[in-house]
Amino acid sequence: MVGLDSKLSGAVGGRTAAMLHRALGVETVADLLGIYPRRYAHRGEPTPLDSVPEGEVVTIVGTVVSVSSRGFKNRRGSVQTVVIGDGRSEMSATFFNQPWRVEALPRGARGMFSGKVTRFRGEMQLTHPEIRIFGDGDDDVPDPAVDVERAKRWAQQPLPIYPATASVPTWKVADSIAHALDVLELDEGDDPIPEDVRAAHGLLPYAEALEKLHRPAVDNDWRRARDTLRYHEAFVLQAALLQQKALSAQSHTIPRRAADGGYADRLDAELPFELTADQSLVGAEIAFDLARETPMNRLVQGEVGSGKTLVAVRAMAAVADSGGQSALLAPTEVLAAQHLRSIVRTLGPELSAELMPTLLTGQLSAAERRKAMLRIVSGQAKIVVGTHALLSDRVEFFDLGLVVVDEQHRFGVEQRETLRAKGKTPPHLLVMTATPIPRTVAMTVFGDLDISTITQLPAGRQGIDTFVVPLAERPDWINNVWRRAREEIAAGRQVFVVCPAISAKDIEEGDDVDDEATDAASRPPRANVVELYESLSRNPVLDGVRIGMLHGRMSSEEKDAAMGAFGRRELDLLVATTVIEVGVDVPNASVMIVLDAELFGVSQLHQLRGRVGRGGEPGLCLLVTRAPRDSFARDRVEAVAGTLDGFELAQIDLELRREGDVLGARQSGGRSSLRLLRVATDGELIGQARSDAASVVDADPTLAAHPALRRALERRLDEQERQFLSKG
Ligand code: ADP
Ligand code: MG
Numbered sequence: 001m002v003g004l005d006s007k008l009s010g011a012v013g014g015r016t017a018a019m020l021h022r023a024l025g026v027e028t029v030a031d032l033l034g035i036y037p038r039r040y041a042h043r044g045e046p047t048p049l050d051s052v053p054e055g056e057v058v059t060i061v062g063t064v065v066s067v068s069s070r071g072f073k074n075r076r077g078s079v080q081t082v083v084i085g086d087g088r089s090e091m092s093a094t095f096f097n098q099p100w101r102v103e104a105l106p107r108g109a110r111g112m113f114s115g116k117v118t119r120f121r122g123e124m125q126l127t128h129p130e131i132r133i134f135g136d137g138d139d140d141v142p143d144p145a146v147d148v149e150r151a152k153r154w155a156q157q158p159l160p161i162y163p164a165t166a167s168v169p170t171w172k173v174a175d176s177i178a179h180a181l182d183v184l185e186l187d188e189g190d191d192p193i194p195e196d197v198r199a200a201h202g203l204l205p206y207a208e209a210l211e212k213l214h215r216p217a218v219d220n221d222w223r224r225a226r227d228t229l230r231y232h233e234a235f236v237l238q239a240a241l242l243q244q245k246a247l248s249a250q251s252h253t254i255p256r257r258a259a260d261g262g263y264a265d266r267l268d269a270e271l272p273f274e275l276t277a278d279q280s281l282v283g284a285e286i287a288f289d290l291a292r293e294t295p296m297n298r299l300v301q302g303e304v305g306s307g308k309t310l311v312a313v314r315a316m317a318a319v320a321d322s323g324g325q326s327a328l329l330a331p332t333e334v335l336a337a338q339h340l341r342s343i344v345r346t347l348g349p350e351l352s353a354e355l356m357p358t359l360l361t362g363q364l365s366a367a368e369r370r371k372a373m374l375r376i377v378s379g380q381a382k383i384v385v386g387t388h389a390l391l392s393d394r395v396e397f398f399d400l401g402l403v404v405v406d407e408q409h410r411f412g413v414e415q416r417e418t419l420r421a422k423g424k425t426p427p428h429l430l431v432m433t434a435t436p437i438p439r440t441v442a443m444t445v446f447g448d449l450d451i452s453t454i455t456q457l458p459a460g461r462q463g464i465d466t467f468v469v470p471l472a473e474r475p476d477w478i479n480n481v482w483r484r485a486r487e488e489i490a491a492g493r494q495v496f497v498v499c500p501a502i503s504a505k506d507i508e509e510g511d512d513v514d515d516e517a518t519d520a521a522s523r524p525p526r527a528n529v530v531e532l533y534e535s536l537s538r539n540p541v542l543d544g545v546r547i548g549m550l551h552g553r554m555s556s557e558e559k560d561a562a563m564g565a566f567g568r569r570e571l572d573l574l575v576a577t578t579v580i581e582v583g584v585d586v587p588n589a590s591v592m593i594v595l596d597a598e599l600f601g602v603s604q605l606h607q608l609r610g611r612v613g614r615g616g617e618p619g620l621c622l623l624v625t626r627a628p629r630d631s632f633a634r635d636r637v638e639a640v641a642g643t644l645d646g647f648e649l650a651q652i653d654l655e656l657r658r659e660g661d662v663l664g665a666r667q668s669g670g671r672s673s674l675r676l677l678r679v680a681t682d683g684e685l686i687g688q689a690r691s692d693a694a695s696v697v698d699a700d701p702t703l704a705a706h707p708a709l710r711r712a713l714e715r716r717l718d719e720q721e722r723q724f725l726s727k728g
Contacts, residue, residue: 002183004030011180023168037160049089059114062086093126114169130169192712204228230676234689241447246701253425256290262321278454296428302454304434304610320382324401328385340385360386391418404430436646440683464619466641472628482541489572493590497575500599501528502551527595533575550576587615597623598633602653605640
């Protein structure tokens with residue numbers, strides 16, 4: 001009997017299974033059926049040939065316009081040329097030494113042609129396409145003269161088009177799936193969705209949904225199937241997250257309470273300011289969590305400068321009161337060092353001497369590292385700050401009670417788990433993020449965490465004014481930008497200038513510059529750090545201004561030196577890439593100038609803006625753009641200038657960005673490989689699935705009474721594990 005978890009070889013035969021495994025990484029029947037069609041074609045309606053992208057493997061439904069064969073002049077062999085048409089355009093495909101093609105491809109025959117689109121002598125063509133002529137092989141072509149209705153149905157039947165690879169054309173995938181569906185035995189009990197939930201939402205039974213998605217008779221079939229499977233995806237995902245949450249709530253850990261008159265109390269007493277109401281509230285939530293015997297799993301989100309670091313340090317002091325250690329994991333060396341400095345500053349000299357905040361990064365010398373590790377394993381260091389070096393096997397804690405992760409989206413879940421495994425009992429977890437997370441993303445990516453939000457900024461913040469500098473209409477305004485920078489510097493303040501590229505040739509690696517925002521061909525050269533640094537150094541307006549630069553291709557020492565000099569006010573103006581985006585804290589910097597601002601994401605611009613206006617001076621952010629008025633790119637820049645509300649911008653960003661950016665491995669830690677779900681548009685569905693899944697998981701956390709759902713969760717984990725393994 002073939003079930004969802006059967007090996008593919010049992011369903012489609014060993015050779016096909018091996019081929020599918022090689023090309024698509026699938027192992028089981030469930031994996032294969034989980035390859036969803038990218039779209040559906042119709043025999044009657046050809047794919048527009050004029051829109052096929054160069055360089056990609058595509059599948060075209062079209063008609064053979066002509067076919068010819070000729071020999072070469074100077075060497076042996078022959079070449080066959082097939083011209084495929086869709087009534088409007090034509091494209092040719094070339095074969096070598098396959099004269100039989102002339103017979104096999106009669107003029108007027110319709111079929112699918114699958115291959116890579118390349119350009120040859122200026123013309124687009126399909127290279128060595130795989131061809132299936134309709135009516136070929138087991139396709140049974142009805143004769144309209146015999147049965148009009150059947151012929152019509154045949155023409156209208158949607159043909160699933162699967163993501164093709166060069167070695168496995170879409171119909172091979174379709175054939176294999178058809179084989180698997182033919183032998184698969186599913187009954188009611190295999191449906192991961194409980195009966196009542198299915199009825200409440202009018203979902204198809206699982207088996208029927210799979211059948212109709214892969215073998216629809218009419219378009220409406222796959223639409224309903226897709227809706228059902230989209231709900232499945234949301235439900236299984238939420239059940240997984242909620243189960244994780246429920247299981248973690250069952251695990252035991254050591255409660256960490258602040259002692260009367262202990263470190264936490266002393267820290268509070270020494271603060272030179274009042275906590276904001278949000279800081280107190282979130283602090284109380286954390287204190288409550290820490291005092292429990294189940295590990296805390298909490299995400300704190302708050303704008304840059306909202307005082308999250310202080311919230312974390314208060315939690316660390318409370319953990320130290322109970323004898324425990326805290327580890328803060330930062331995404332980069334620069335940020336780790338900066339966190340350490342600000343923790344030391346926040347604690348003051350006395351508490352610092354007692355809690356011994358200790359840095360552990362890859363850059364330490366062997367001797368420094370040994371010293372740091374000794375302090376950590378002995379329990380002397382109550383606070384440890386580091387990069388991924390903290391994850392190394394050799395780092396051992398005396399009693400790790402709290403893990404704080406800064407800027408979650410730069411870490412994978414695995415890394416977070418590695419650090420957590422260093423506690424003798426599971427440590428409490430606090431995740432801090434300055435990127436406001438729209439509710440649906442939070443539910444999808446952080447669905448196993450409790451969420452606290454800090455919305456208030458500390459009193460006395462001066463605010464930030466943002467202006468768009470529209471060079472498309474006012475090219476000369478760039479001079480005003482430098483004059484304005486000069487004025488601020490003359491008044492004793494400092495200026496950041498951010499460019500999208502490092503040098504004239506390339507872009508900062510791994511940064512989020514959005515290539516689709518502008519048309520590549522018509523794009524003027526991007527502002528870049530190296531050239532701008534040189535031209536600003538020669539600009540008479542900035543005569544006497546001390547200028548530095550910072551970008552990802554400098555060595556760590558050079559970067560630290562530049563950041564350090566800027567922090568000590570030995571530089572007035574820093575030309576940089578987005579390396580300064582995350583958490584760099586220079587209170588005296590009051591101006592942020594972003595060049596070619598339209599090339600950055602909405603949230604990223606907001607983050608950059610958050611770098612200024614952190615001291616007593618109001619911040620100024622100038623978004624310089626060459627995008628013309630009313631263009632899409634310009635609208636995004638205007639949106640950032642239009643509001644300081646990070647949540648509103650995060651929502652705009654979510655709607656504008658490609659899904660992958662929102663849930664890409666970097667942000668989601670690989671936890672969500674969504675197929676049919678779209679967080680930007682399926683918020684309501686995700687919320688519904690979450691509450692449905694909660695009723696099931698709350699009543700039955702181990703899913704003992706829901707074996708099919710339990711299997712679906714296991715399958716998901718297997719798949720993630722495989723993805724994770726294949727990454728390494
Ligand atoms: P975040 O980590 O959220 O970006 P920080 O914790 O670094 O913010 O705080 C930014 C600055 O504001 C720090 O210099 C910090 O000392 C200060 N700060 C934090 N909380 C308050 C408060 N309640 N009142 C005044 N200043 C505060
Ligand atoms: Mg911070």
